[in-house]
Amino acid sequence: MPMRGALPLRRLSLALIGLAFADTACADDSTTLDAVQVRAQSPLERVADAGSRLGLSLRELPAAVEILDGETLRERGDDTPQRALARAAGVVPMGAPGNGGSSLSLRGFSGHGSVAQVYDGTRVFVASGTLSFPGDTWQLDRIEVLRGPASVLFGDSSIGGVVHYVPRALQSAPRREAMLAASSWDGYRFGLGAGQGAGERVRWRADLTGAGGNGDIDRAGYERYGFSGAVAWDLSPRLTATLKYDGGRRHDPRYFGTPLVDGRLDRRLRERNYDVADSHVRYDDGLARLRFDYALGARTQLVAETYHVAIDRRWRNAESYAFDPRKSTVVRSDFIAIGHDQEQWGQRFDLLAVGELWGRAQRLNLGAEATRVRFTHSNNGPYGGRDTVPAFDFAPGGFVNLAGTRPRFSSITRQRALYLEHSIELWPRWTLVGGLRRERIEVQRKELPAGTGFGTQFDFTAWRLGTVFAFDGRTSLYAQTSKGIDPISGLVTLPLAQKDWSLTPARQIEIGLKQGFAGGRGDWSLAAYRIEKRNLLSRDEEDPNRVQQIGQRSSRGLELGLGYAFSPRWRVDANAAVLDARFDDFNEVVAGRLVSRNGRTPANTPERVFNLWLGFDPVERWSAALGLRRVGHRYNDNANTSRIDGYTVADAQLSWRPRTGSRLTLRARNLGDALYVGSGRSQALLGPGREFELEWTQRF
Numbered sequence: 001m002p003m004r005g006a007l008p009l010r011r012l013s014l015a016l017i018g019l020a021f022a023d024t025a026c027a028d029d030s031t032t033l034d035a036v037q038v039r040a041q042s043p044l045e046r047v048a049d050a051g052s053r054l055g056l057s058l059r060e061l062p063a064a065v066e067i068l069d070g071e072t073l074r075e076r077g078d079d080t081p082q083r084a085l086a087r088a089a090g091v092v093p094m095g096a097p098g099n100g101g102s103s104l105s106l107r108g109f110s111g112h113g114s115v116a117q118v119y120d121g122t123r124v125f126v127a128s129g130t131l132s133f134p135g136d137t138w139q140l141d142r143i144e145v146l147r148g149p150a151s152v153l154f155g156d157s158s159i160g161g162v163v164h165y166v167p168r169a170l171q172s173a174p175r176r177e178a179m180l181a182a183s184s185w186d187g188y189r190f191g192l193g194a195g196q197g198a199g200e201r202v203r204w205r206a207d208l209t210g211a212g213g214n215g216d217i218d219r220a221g222y223e224r225y226g227f228s229g230a231v232a233w234d235l236s237p238r239l240t241a242t243l244k245y246d247g248g249r250r251h252d253p254r255y256f257g258t259p260l261v262d263g264r265l266d267r268r269l270r271e272r273n274y275d276v277a278d279s280h281v282r283y284d285d286g287l288a289r290l291r292f293d294y295a296l297g298a299r300t301q302l303v304a305e306t307y308h309v310a311i312d313r314r315w316r317n318a319e320s321y322a323f324d325p326r327k328s329t330v331v332r333s334d335f336i337a338i339g340h341d342q343e344q345w346g347q348r349f350d351l352l353a354v355g356e357l358w359g360r361a362q363r364l365n366l367g368a369e370a371t372r373v374r375f376t377h378s379n380n381g382p383y384g385g386r387d388t389v390p391a392f393d394f395a396p397g398g399f400v401n402l403a404g405t406r407p408r409f410s411s412i413t414r415q416r417a418l419y420l421e422h423s424i425e426l427w428p429r430w431t432l433v434g435g436l437r438r439e440r441i442e443v444q445r446k447e448l449p450a451g452t453g454f455g456t457q458f459d460f461t462a463w464r465l466g467t468v469f470a471f472d473g474r475t476s477l478y479a480q481t482s483k484g485i486d487p488i489s490g491l492v493t494l495p496l497a498q499k500d501w502s503l504t505p506a507r508q509i510e511i512g513l514k515q516g517f518a519g520g521r522g523d524w525s526l527a528a529y530r531i532e533k534r535n536l537l538s539r540d541e542e543d544p545n546r547v548q549q550i551g552q553r554s555s556r557g558l559e560l561g562l563g564y565a566f567s568p569r570w571r572v573d574a575n576a577a578v579l580d581a582r583f584d585d586f587n588e589v590v591a592g593r594l595v596s597r598n599g600r601t602p603a604n605t606p607e608r609v610f611n612l613w614l615g616f617d618p619v620e621r622w623s624a625a626l627g628l629r630r631v632g633h634r635y636n637d638n639a640n641t642s643r644i645d646g647y648t649v650a651d652a653q654l655s656w657r658p659r660t661g662s663r664l665t666l667r668a669r670n671l672g673d674a675l676y677v678g679s680g681r682s683q684a685l686l687g688p689g690r691e692f693e694l695e696w697t698q699r700f
Contacts, residue, residue, distance in 0.1 A: 042474070045058070045516075048065045048067055048164070050146040050150070050153075050163070051063050052421055053153065053421060054352070054364075054365050054423055054433075059476045060433075060468055062479065063148060064089075064512055064527040065145065066147075067145075068088060073137045073140070074137060077667045077695065079137055079189055081136075081165065082102065083137075084137050089145075090106055090579070091105070091145060092106075093105075094110055094111070096257075097254075097255070097315065098129065099111070099112060099129050100132035103129070105605065108160070108579050108602070108607075109531075110160070110604060112131055112157060112490070113486055113487060113489065114158070114160040115158070115161055116154050118165070119134060120167055122305075122346065125371070125373045125491070126157065127373075128340065132283035133246075133311075135250050136191075136211065136226045138193070138207060138209040139226055141166045141169050147160075148160075148531070149462070149484025152435035152462050153435070156439075156441070159533060167244070168207060170195060170205050179192075179698075181695035181696070182694050183691055185213050185215055187211070187212070189695070190210050192207065193207040205228075206227075207229075209225065210224065210226070217255050217271055219273045223250070224249070224252075229244070230243065238295040239292065239295075242291045242292075242293070243291075244289045245287070246286075247284075247285060247286040249285075251282050254317055255273050256683070259322055260323070262325070265686075272391070273396075274330050274332055275317050275319075276332075276397050279318070281317065282314045282315075283311075286309070287309050288308045289308075290307075291304070299355055304349050305347065305348045306347050308343070308346075309342070310343055311340065313338075314340075318332045319334040319335075320334040332387050332389060333385065334385070335401065336379070336383050337380040337399070338378065340375070341375070342375045343375075344372070350365055363421075366419075367419045367420070368416075369416070370416045371415040372415075373411075373413040373414075375492050377407070377409050378406055380401050380404060381403060383403075385400035408447070408449065410448060411446070411492055411494070413442070413444075413491055413492050415439065418438050421435040431467065431470075432465075433480075436462075437463070441457070441459075442458075443458075443499075454499055458491070460503050464483075465481055467480070474516045475515040478512050480511075484508070487503055488501045488549075501537070502535060508529055512527035518564065521565040522564035523563050523564075524560070525559075526558070529556065533553050536585075537549060538550050538551030538586050539589055541587065550585065551583070553581070553584060553586065554581070555579050556580050559575070559578075560576050570617075571614075572614050572615075577609045578607065583599065585598060586598065597639065600638055601640055604635070606634045607632055608632030608633075609632065611629050612627065612628040621657045622656055622657075624654050627650065628650050628651075630647075630648045632646040633645055634646075637681070645676070645677075647677075649669075652667070652668045652671050654666050661700070663698075665696075665697070666694055667694075669690070669693070670689055674687070675689075
């Protein structure tokens with residue numbers, strides 16, 4: 001196995017240096033890759049579709065919304081969405097093989113059932129808590145993060161917030177770029193992108209990306225590839241048609257965690273992988289969209305979009321490990337083989353009108369959407385297989401399949417929704433913004449071996465009402481209240497035992513302040529909130545054997561963000577999130593006894609998160625940066641008797657721009673080689689160790 005943290009400066013690395021010196025006479029002299037950008041306009045003037053479809057800027061929105069710029073992500077080497085989102089205020093990645101490596105924690109709520117993720121306006125329904133697209137930030141123009149309930153725009157599963165991935169935009173001017181990187185543990189990355197106009201009416205763009213390596217855990221190699229393509233055709237001065245396709249294939253690390261020893265990490269097991277030799281984790285995703293934008297008038301627009309999503313996921317692994325310190329052995333169990341086959345069709349219509357109402361400026365958006373999801377789940381349940389291997393020197397062995405893998409159940413999920421948003425200027429500098437959504441979800445599930453099944457239906461109404469007061473052109477004060485909806489578990493894979501349960505509502509109250517300063521070179525924001533989520537499954541106090549939807553949990557907190565270029569050579573970006581998450585009314589049965597968890601912190605919920613990124617241009621053509629991330633402790637159980645320690649991770653990089661449009665970057669991730677738990681409870685999914693990377697980027 002390669003030395004931990006070693007940088008393989010082999011043929012690929014030498015090629016990067018050679019390319020950096022290559023003749024770039026064809027480069028566009030107007031394009032430079034500066035690590036520190038002095039902003040002429042405050043980021044608060046940007047528009048985020050995650051916050052509203054009214055076209056409001058961040059300053060005009062009564063909500064906490066953050067935009068992670070794609071160019072900045074690539075400059076920092078945040079190649080995966082999870083690495084990128086780890087730098088957003090209050091966001092903590094909780095990725096694991098079973099959730100596609102993409103689960104997030106935000107405002108005290110975790111998982112795809114509470115933090116929704118949307119791609120280019122399309123929400124892919126989550127099955128068994130798994131979402132596996134996108135896999136790389138090379139294809140993205142930006143990532144938008146709305147903190148707090150977002151059910152008005154995106155439906156259920158968004159009480160903690162929503163993450164919106166936006167692919168690169170089409171443009172008429174020619175643009176070509178390439179990236180190549182080599183890193184520790186034989187890692188590599190590449191990216192190719194091009195786009196331009198074709199005549200006066202057609203624009204196109206295509207991006208290709210790939211990455212792979214062996215990882216810092218035994219037998220944890222990975223590969224991922226992605227493609228994005230889009231073409232837009234102006235059929236008339238008023239009508240534009242856009243066809244898009246985005247796809248990805250991933251073979252993720254076959255690593256399901258490191259067993260704890262007496263409830264704690266043992267450094268001797270740092271690089272051990274106890275999965276079987278013939279394991280695999282594979283995801284294939286494809287999203288096709290056809291969109292029409294039609295200008296009904298100078299201030300009225302109609303958008304119609306039809307989309308199709310195809311997903312194929314496969315797992316085959318030994319997933320549970322228990323360390324026996326007396327014998328220095330590990331007991332492996334849960335030999336699980338699972339397959340997901342999912343197709344989703346959908347249509348969405350939006351009508352946006354901008355004008356005046358009673359002499360006051362107003363914006364109105366009326367929308368409708370319909371979705372149909374077909375899903376088939378295969379497995380080898382009841383899951384069996386069990387063996388014992390030495391902890392430190394063992395043969396991985398092969399997968400044990402006792403029951404055979406075959407389709408177990410299928411489901412059809414239909415969703416229909418109507419929604420509206422409206423903003424109106426009540427008084428100069430004082431605006432009211434509201435939203436309303438009415439949705440119906442129908443689920444039909446069939447147990448394939450038995451031929452039995454059931455059908456059920458859910459109806460809900462979500463709303464949001466907020467107000468913004470602009471003191472001047474730089475400062476806004478806002479307040480809002482909203483209602484969101486989460487399911488008890490994923491609706492696509494809803495089990496029989498939960499068909500009669502209702503959805504779990506939550507209400508939020510939030511106030512905040514946003515301000516740009518120093519002529520657009522700086523901006524800061526502050527948000528305070530409280531969220532209450534009701535109708536949790538909880539044990540009845542009079543009859544502990546009875547489960548009812550009577551529970552409640554809540555979270556309250558503060559979030560602060562700051563960005564400031566305090567000179568042409570220095571820039572700092574920082575954020576912090578502090579929250580108090582707790583059970584307000586929740587009971588569990590432990591060893592046959594009813595136990596209250598009131599006042600306890602829900603398991604796996606970090607309550608302190610801090611990020612810092614400091615960029616510096618010491619001399620012409622050179623730039624340096626340092627990043628710090630601190631995640632506080634969290635608990636392993638709802639009783640709060642077992643604690644997972646917090647962690648601090650430092651990143652650093654040095655960039656050199658030998659020619660216009662060219663950049664060579666040496667990067668170190670987890671510079672201090674911190675050993676920490678990224679996610680997991682009974683066994684720890686460890687965060688990646690120290691890694692070095694050399695990257696070359698060129699624009700032509």
